[in-house]
Amino acid sequence: xxxxxxxGGGLVQAGGSLRLSCAASGTxxxxxxxxxxxxxPGKQRELVATITSSVTTNYAHSVKGRxxxxxxxxxxxxxxxxxxxxxxxxxxxxxHAAQARRIGGxxxxxxxxxxxxxxxxxx
Numbered sequence: 580x581x582x583x584x585x586x587g588g589g590l591v592q593a594g595g596s597l598r599l600s601c602a603a604s605g606t607x608x609x610x611x612x613x614x615x616x617x618x619x620p621g622k623q624r625e626l627v628a629t630i631t632s633s634v635t636t637n638y639a640h641s642v643k644g645r646x647x648x649x650x651x652x653x654x655x656x657x658x659x660x661x662x663x664x665x666x667x668x669x670x671x672x673x674x675h676a677a678q679a680r681r682i683g684g685x686x687x688x689x690x691x692x693x694x695x696x697x698x699x700x701x702x
Contacts, residue, residue: 581605581691583674588696595700596662601674601693603655611677613650613657617670617698624673628659642668664700671695 587599603610614629628648629637636648647660657674674693679686 581607581610581676581678581689583676583691583693585672585674585693585696588672588698590699590701591664592701593664593666595664596660597664597698598661599659599672599674599696599698601657603657603676603691606678607655609679610655611679613674613676615648615657615659615672616675617668617672618695619670622670627672630657661698664698666700666702668698669700670698672698
């Protein structure tokens with residue numbers, strides 16, 4: 580199994596920065612895309628940024644130009660550098676990893692999630 584452990588959340592003033600980290604451990608074979616999602620109170624979970632194993636990135640329009648996702652495959656870790664934070668960025672941020680496994684000629688994909696880390700941006 581895969582475990583995702585997040586760190587780096589906290590309280591920051593508008594315009595400030597935070598860097599989130601997520602380290603994968605356990606059965607880390609065939610982990611493909613990794614990413615960050617967030618969920619604000621009363622809102623649905625939404626995609627923030629994703630990064631493939633070949634480091635192709637994708638960002639939500641609301642964070643493009645402010646956030647940067649990166650990964651270190653040797654450490655099985657994905658990062659989210661968040662700059663120019665706004666109060667509307669306040670949410671619980673969740674790390675995600677997609678794992679593909681081929682068993683008996685069939686391909687199976689598993690979704691792994693971190694426990695979530697709180698990011699609060701004050702006005």
